[in-house]
Amino acid sequence: MRFDPWNPDFVAHPYDVYAELRATSPVTFFEPTGQWLVARHADVNALLRDRRLGRSYLHVATHEEFGREPEPEFQAPFWRVIRAGMLDVEPPVHTRLRRLVSKAFTPRMVESLRPRIRKVATELAEGLVERGGGDLIAEVAEPLPVLVIAEMLGIPEADRHLLRPWSADICGMYELNPSLEAQHTAVRAAEEFSAYLRELSRARREAPGDDLISALAQVVDEGDRLTEDELIGTCVLLLNAGHEATVNVTGNGWWSLFRNPDELARLRADLSLLPTAVEELMRYDTPLQMFERWVLEPITVHGVEIPRGVEVALLFGSANRDEAVFDAPARLDVGRRDNPHISFGAGIHFCLGAPLARIELAESFAALLRAAPGLTLAEAPTWKPGYVIRGLSALQVTV
Numbered sequence: 001m002r003f004d005p006w007n008p009d010f011v012a013h014p015y016d017v018y019a020e021l022r023a024t025s026p027v028t029f030f031e032p033t034g035q036w037l038v039a040r041h042a043d044v045n046a047l048l049r050d051r052r053l054g055r056s057y058l059h060v061a062t063h064e065e066f067g068r069e070p071e072p073e074f075q076a077p078f079w080r081v082i083r084a085g086m087l088d089v090e091p092p093v094h095t096r097l098r099r100l101v102s103k104a105f106t107p108r109m110v111e112s113l114r115p116r117i118r119k120v121a122t123e124l125a126e127g128l129v130e131r132g133g134g135d136l137i138a139e140v141a142e143p144l145p146v147l148v149i150a151e152m153l154g155i156p157e158a159d160r161h162l163l164r165p166w167s168a169d170i171c172g173m174y175e176l177n178p179s180l181e182a183q184h185t186a187v188r189a190a191e192e193f194s195a196y197l198r199e200l201s202r203a204r205r206e207a208p209g210d211d212l213i214s215a216l217a218q219v220v221d222e223g224d225r226l227t228e229d230e231l232i233g234t235c236v237l238l239l240n241a242g243h244e245a246t247v248n249v250t251g252n253g254w255w256s257l258f259r260n261p262d263e264l265a266r267l268r269a270d271l272s273l274l275p276t277a278v279e280e281l282m283r284y285d286t287p288l289q290m291f292e293r294w295v296l297e298p299i300t301v302h303g304v305e306i307p308r309g310v311e312v313a314l315l316f317g318s319a320n321r322d323e324a325v326f327d328a329p330a331r332l333d334v335g336r337r338d339n340p341h342i343s344f345g346a347g348i349h350f351c352l353g354a355p356l357a358r359i360e361l362a363e364s365f366a367a368l369l370r371a372a373p374g375l376t377l378a379e380a381p382t383w384k385p386g387y388v389i390r391g392l393s394a395l396q397v398t399v
């Protein structure tokens with residue numbers, strides 16, 4: 001098999017192909033997307049921190065100057081939302097946006113949420129046990145992070161069911177070469193989501209609550225530090241990034257544990273291993289397999305000259321299995337100590353939600369391990385078609 005992100009077999013088992021890439025072609029051109037694939041940990045890590053690359057190029061060049069077609073007009077509402085969030089901008093705008101929201105995500109702030117997260121995780125796990133099992137993704141993995149981020153932002157309970165579909169539709173645009181249909185679906189979701197948040201944030205400016213949207217809405221009123229579009233872009237980013245990967249780490253993580261029953265038994269017998277287990281599950285089956293960067297100034301990697309205006313695709317899933325960095329990388333070791341995995345990224349866009357994600361994951365695994373000592377896999381799971389955002393569509397279990 002070769003690198004083929006549209007092939008379900010590759011999506012299910014990408015790791016042998018990655019090993020081959022790391023060994024024989026650590027930097028290789030991938031014709032179907034016109035990108036350079038980067039497979040080794042040291043290179044992925046270095047390029048994420050290298051300011052000669054950026055998530056965007058629009059702060060230094062126009063589409064034409066970068067030899068790219070302008071985006072189709074119909075995509076404008078999508079880009080208006082996405083480029084107003086910190087993930088798709090570079091300094092100085094990135095620095096300003098990140099500083100405004102980072103206060104809400106410090107380890108101390110998110111630690112104060114732990115009791116609430118534990119309570120919700122326990123209720124969800126006990127619900128699954130009462131029903132004798134079911135789909136772990138739909139019943140535990142999804143509801144926990146969606147509820148946590150929705151509560152933080154102050155999304156009314158009655159509206160929360162809208163978040164998953166909007167997020168999933170928007171994320172369709174992040175896959176490689178998305179179909180025209182997926183593009184239209186993403187644009188529609190971005191329009192609906194931003195209209196919803198515009199209305200909600202205006203209401204919160206009038207009548208603030210004790211939530212992040214109200215806090216950010218006050219910043220809009222205080223002058224030029226946050227525009228209304230930036231407020232909406234930030235909320236969309238937080239709501240989407242705040243659950244997509246966490247859902248997939250939970251699902252992929254349990255699937256990894258079921259395939260490694262000795263490690264599952266080891267974790268069950270000693271829950272103090274949870275912190276290292278969470279990091280290991282994020283490394284072993286990486287939820288976000290690839291992130292891209294634009295080359296803003298020419299770079300050379302392993303003797304390969306990559307010119308300005310080209311995109312590199314950093315293979316996180318491969319970096320996390322690099323034998324140059326990890327001892328026995330194909331082995332799941334829930335007690336792994338030296339684990340510099342790259343799943344939260346690196347450099348200025350390093351995941352803002354990492355402390356929150358770590359708490360959610362530890363509490364979610366702990367709750368299920370405690371509530372369901374006999375949790376077993378009921379049937380082999382299937383993968384969603386996405387490669388970049390890679391997760392299971394369902395994980396049927398019995399208790």
Ligand code: HEM
Pocket residue numbers: 055086087088098149237238239241242243245246249287288291292342343344345346348349350351352353354356357
């Ligand atoms: C296990 C779960 C998670 C994983 C694996 C993950 C992974 C990542 C990665 C790899 C990036 C950087 C992307 C890049 O450099 O191109 C990132 C950025 C980000 N993540 Fe997470 N994330 C997770 C959970 C969360 C949560 C719970 C939040 C909460 C709000 C969150 C919010 C963000 C934000 C706001 C950014 C943009 C940061 C910036 O551009 O400065 N993430 N995440």
